[in-house]
Amino acid sequence: MLSRPKLRQYQRLMAPGTPLRAGLDRILHGRTGALVVLGNNSKVQQVSSGGFQLNVEFTPQALRELAKLDGAIILSTDLTRIVAAGVHLVPAGDLPTAETGTRHRSADRTAQVTGLPVVTVSASMSTISLFINSHRHVIETTGQMTSRANQTLATLARVVTRLDAVLEQLNALEVGEQVTIRDLVQVSHRYEMVRRLSQEMQFHIDTLGVEGRLTALQHQELMASFGDLAQLLREDYAHNLAEPELFTLERLENFSADELLSPSLVAERLGFGPNAYLETPIKARGVRLLTAVGRLPANLVDKLVERYPLQELFGASVADLMKLDGVGTARARLIRDALLRVTEAAYSRPDQVT
Numbered sequence: 563m564l565s566r567p568k569l570r571q572y573q574r575l576m577a578p579g580t581p582l583r584a585g586l587d588r589i590l591h592g593r594t595g596a597l598v599v600l601g602n603n604s605k606v607q608q609v610s611s612g613g614f615q616l617n618v619e620f621t622p623q624a625l626r627e628l629a630k631l632d633g634a635i636i637l638s639t640d641l642t643r644i645v646a647a648g649v650h651l652v653p654a655g656d657l658p659t660a661e662t663g664t665r666h667r668s669a670d671r672t673a674q675v676t677g678l679p680v681v682t683v684s685a686s687m688s689t690i691s692l693f694i695n696s697h698r699h700v701i702e703t704t705g706q707m708t709s710r711a712n713q714t715l716a717t718l719a720r721v722v723t724r725l726d727a728v729l730e731q732l733n734a735l736e737v738g739e740q741v742t743i744r745d746l747v748q749v750s751h752r753y754e755m756v757r758r759l760s761q762e763m764q765f766h767i768d769t770l771g772v773e774g775r776l777t778a779l780q781h782q783e784l785m786a787s788f789g790d791l792a793q794l795l796r797e798d799y800a801h802n803l804a805e806p807e808l809f810t811l812e813r814l815e816n817f818s819a820d821e822l823l824s825p826s827l828v829a830e831r832l833g834f835g836p837n838a839y840l841e842t843p844i845k846a847r848g849v850r851l852l853t854a855v856g857r858l859p860a861n862l863v864d865k866l867v868e869r870y871p872l873q874e875l876f877g878a879s880v881a882d883l884m885k886l887d888g889v890g891t892a893r894a895r896l897i898r899d900a901l902l903r904v905t906e907a908a909y910s911r912p913d914q915v916t
């Protein structure tokens with residue numbers, strides 16, 4: 563099986579807009595088919611027979627023209643040159659392969675022998691396939707990739723809306739000092755779902771290459787407000803644990819989808835221990851509220867949460883705030899405005915999210 567980073571690397575090389583993909587697409591449209599070895603080493607030489615040694619610059623046009631010859635094309639390892647064309651590949655015939663046509667059997671076996679990726683364009687099936695480590699990966703057309711990316715984007719948008727809703731609910735609970743472990747678990751669960759979908763989205767964007775620019779912008783926009791959410795939650799809630807360093811949302815990354823659906827398991831992973839009572843009240847320090855909702859600079863937020871528990875901060879007067887080191891009239895007003903924004907956000911909360 564292909565490792566995901568390796569697959570990504572080669573999918574990027576074959577993303578729409580890259581010279582290699584342009585050449586392969588030309589061959590696909592010309593319906594001639596091709597067998598292309600993506601690299602050259604001594605093992606490639608050992609399994610090569612006949613053909614023409616070329617050593618010319620790689621261009622999509624040259625690839626398409628040379629694919630008209632019977633046989634395989636060999637590229638340099640940096641893919642910038644065409645080393646040879648019309649080559650007959652003779653890898654050992656006893657290497658296992660599930661492929662049937664000779665082009666695809668040879669591609670699979672050559673990839674196994676040489677350790678290099680081999681690409682085929684099938685003349686009869688109009689598909690582009692990547693062979694590597696005994697695995698065949700069909701490269702989707704731009705249309706297929708775009709539609710898959712759009713489906714993921716739509717799902718991501720729905721999950722983001724739900725995360726926004728639980729965060730708004732959390733604002734109100736934090737202001738009213740009513741947060742329980744269950745609320746934090748709910749936010750963490752939604753955040754992890756958003757993170758996973760966003761990662762999948764990035765994969766689609768990478769494989770879409772130049773065709774993915776618009777999707778990339780939409781993805782960025784959707785994710786803009788969550789860039790530092792995991793860190794802010796950590797700063798707000800880690801202090802509730804006996805061992806604060808245990809609290810990190812990253813620990814949910816290898817949870818299965820089923821485990822993620824269990825509030826008790828998520829609470830345990832976040833560091834609250836096995837069978838934690840989910841209605842246990844917990845306290846937020848106010849870092850997320852002041853930074854993300856109040857839009858105060860990080861250094862000022864640090865100063866405030868160190869000096870005041872969240873509830874006392876709401877009761878602090880401008881004169882009280884000005885007693886803080888480095889806080890003058892302007893900054894004190896800035897803080898009051900931020901606190902106003904926070905309370906407004908808390909009172910404009912939507913209905914209870916389930």
Ligand SMILES: Nc1ncnc2c1ncn2[C@@H]1O[C@H](COP(=O)(O)OP(=O)(O)OP(=O)(O)O)[C@@H](O)[C@H]1O
Pocket residue numbers: 595596597631632633634649650651652662663664665666667668683684685686687
């Ligand atoms: N060992 C090989 N070395 C180089 N080229 C090969 C080799 N085997 C097949 N080919 C090329 O593949 C072409 C098509 O072969 P064949 O139709 O048997 O394969 P296939 O896997 O069914 O491919 P397609 O899906 O394109 O029809 C051959 O004409 C030849 O150019």
